[in-house]
Amino acid sequence: MFDLQATLRWVTGVIKTPQETAKAYREADPSWSTTFVQLPLPLLVVAGLLGWMVSSVTGSLLGAGFGAALVGIVGGLVWTFVLAFIFDLMAGFFDGEKNFNRAYGLVGLVTVISAIGSVLGAVAWVGWLLSLAAMVYAIYLAYQFVPIFLSVPEDNRFKHIVSCIVLSIVASFVVFGIVGSVMGGMALSRSGVFDADDEVVVSQEADASDSGSLSGMFGGLERQAKLAEQAAADRYDPPSDGELDESQVERYVSVLRKTAALRDRLQKKYEKMDEGEAGLGDLLGGVGDFARIGTAEQEVVKTGGGNWAEHQWVREQLEVARVQQDTSDAVKHNYALFLKYQEEIESLE
Numbered sequence: 001m002f003d004l005q006a007t008l009r010w011v012t013g014v015i016k017t018p019q020e021t022a023k024a025y026r027e028a029d030p031s032w033s034t035t036f037v038q039l040p041l042p043l044l045v046v047a048g049l050l051g052w053m054v055s056s057v058t059g060s061l062l063g064a065g066f067g068a069a070l071v072g073i074v075g076g077l078v079w080t081f082v083l084a085f086i087f088d089l090m091a092g093f094f095d096g097e098k099n100f101n102r103a104y105g106l107v108g109l110v111t112v113i114s115a116i117g118s119v120l121g122a123v124a125w126v127g128w129l130l131s132l133a134a135m136v137y138a139i140y141l142a143y144q145f146v147p148i149f150l151s152v153p154e155d156n157r158f159k160h161i162v163s164c165i166v167l168s169i170v171a172s173f174v175v176f177g178i179v180g181s182v183m184g185g186m187a188l189s190r191s192g193v194f195d196a197d198d199e200v201v202v203s204q205e206a207d208a209s210d211s212g213s214l215s216g217m218f219g220g221l222e223r224q225a226k227l228a229e230q231a232a233a234d235r236y237d238p239p240s241d242g243e244l245d246e247s248q249v250e251r252y253v254s255v256l257r258k259t260a261a262l263r264d265r266l267q268k269k270y271e272k273m274d275e276g277e278a279g280l281g282d283l284l285g286g287v288g289d290f291a292r293i294g295t296a297e298q299e300v301v302k303t304g305g306g307n308w309a310e311h312q313w314v315r316e317q318l319e320v321a322r323v324q325q326d327t328s329d330a331v332k333h334n335y336a337l338f339l340k341y342q343e344e345i346e347s348l349e
Contacts, residue, residue, distance in 0.1 A: 002037050002038070002041075002042065003038065006038055007038050007039065007042055007043075010025065010038065010039060010109065010112070011039075011043070011112050014109050014112040014113070014141075015112065015116075018109075018141055018144065018145075019144060019148075021109065022106075022109060022144070022145045022148045022149070023148055025105055025108075025109060026102065026105065026148050026149055029101070029102070029105075030101070030105060031101050032084070032100060032101050032104035032105075035101075035104050035105050035108040036080070036104070036108070038108070039108035039109065039111055039112065040076070040077055040080045040107075040108055040111045041077065043111055043112060043114075043115035044073050044076040044077055044080075044111065044114070044115055044118075045073055046115070047114075047115035047116070047118040047119050048070070048072050048073035048076070048118065049073075050119045051072075051118045051119045051121065072118070076111075076114070076118075079172070080104070080107050080108070080111060081104070082168075082171050083107045083164075083168060084100060084103040084104040084106070084107045085100070085103070086164050086167045086168055086171065087103040087106060087107065087142075087146070087150065087164055088100045088103035088150070090160050090163050090164050090167070091103070091146075091150040091151075091152055091160065093160075093163070094152050094153070094156035094157075094159060094160040094163075095152065095153050095156055096146075096150040096151050096152035096153070096156070096160065097150055097151040098150075099149075099150065102149040102150060103149065103150060105149055106142065106145045106146070106148075106149040106150070107142075109141070109145065110138050110141050110142050110145070113134060113137055113138045113141060114134065114138060116134075117130060117131065117133075117134035117138075120134075121134070139161070139165065142161060142164075143157070143158075143161045146160060146161060227295065227298060227299055227302045227303070228295065228298065230302055230308075231298050231301070231302055231308035232308075234307050234308040234309040234310070235309055236307055236309035236310040236313055238313050241329075241330055242317065242328075242330035242334075243329075243330045243333045243334060244314060244317050244318070244333070244334045244337055246337060246340075248310070248314050249314065249318070249337045249338075249340075249341055250341075251306070251311075251314075252311065252314045252315065252318070252345075253341050253344055253345060253348070255297060255300050255301055255304070255306070255311065256297075256344075256345065256348035256349065257344075257348060258300045258304075259296045259297040259300050259348075260348050262292070262296045262299070262300060263293055263296050266292055266293050266296070267293070317334050318334065318337075318338050318345070320334070321334035321335040321337075321338050322335070322338055
């Protein structure tokens with residue numbers, strides 16, 4: 001049941017003393033349904049309506065009518081569950097405690113910032129700047145709350161939050177796209193806790209350096225996306241006999257070697273951050289690096305002027321030869337090449 005006094009108490013607490021409030025909410029240990037009724041539901045509904053009214057009065061470009069505000073409210077409510085699922089899922093991967101009720105509690109408290117921000121973001125001219133500040137502060141609060149709600153160890157906390165950010169960016173396009181389509185294709189206005197265009201709040205944590213970190217974060221992701229696009233466009237016509245050339249295997253091994261070095265360097269950056277308290281700049285800037293870890297091999301191929309399609313074909317032929325060994329002349333030939341480089345290949349894979 002909705003309790004206005006409880007909602008006001010938690011909202012005030014997040015604004016004034018976020019750490020203490022998070023610990024108190026964790027101790028209360030409410031179910032996800034209780035959190036939903038106390039925080040996201042009333043906050044996003046009220047914020048969506050107030051934001052619509054403010055944008056109508058100030059003439060903000062973000063104001064796209066009541067229909068868009070409704071889409072934003074619905075999208076925001078759905079988004080809280082997606083975020084909670086992501087935080088809960090990734091907690092299991094990073095030695096934390098999987099508990100959806102607590103993950104949703106974390107998201108519910110961060111929604112306070114989103115709700116306040118969505119109203120301020122409707123103000124003409126400066127709304128986008130406030131949105132930027134809100135996203136930074138929301139990520140910061142989530143980073144602080146993760147050990148409290150999900151018991152993620154200190155040495156994994158940075159990696160956990162960065163992985164959640166990456167997954168949330170990907171998921172946001174899907175969730176808000178679906179909501180917008182279902183509700184008539186109207187443009188989304190304000191709602192999501194981690195949506196870059198939606199979050200708004202004024203915070204001392206959000207300064208010029210954070211803006212630079214955000215540029216680094218999205219710049220890094222954009223770079224990886226461009227490399228992936230180039231790789232997808234690669235084409236390769238393999239030889240009719242199916243035999244590998246030794247130079248292809250040498251290039252393949254070289255790529256594996258460089259990939260291992262790149263991943264090791266990026267991993268060491270995370271380890272250094274985990275040794276101490278990572279700042280907001282580290283947190284945001286690390287998102288692009290996190291994406292690089294997963295696409296390191298593709299990056300090595302494309303930045304070296306290689307053909308990704310050919311690289312994948314070489315990998316496949318080596319794997320077939322490793323399994324079959326002698327089923328055809330081509331397999332025998334390729335298996336002989338594999339044996340020549342076996343030790344290094346297996347040490348790098």
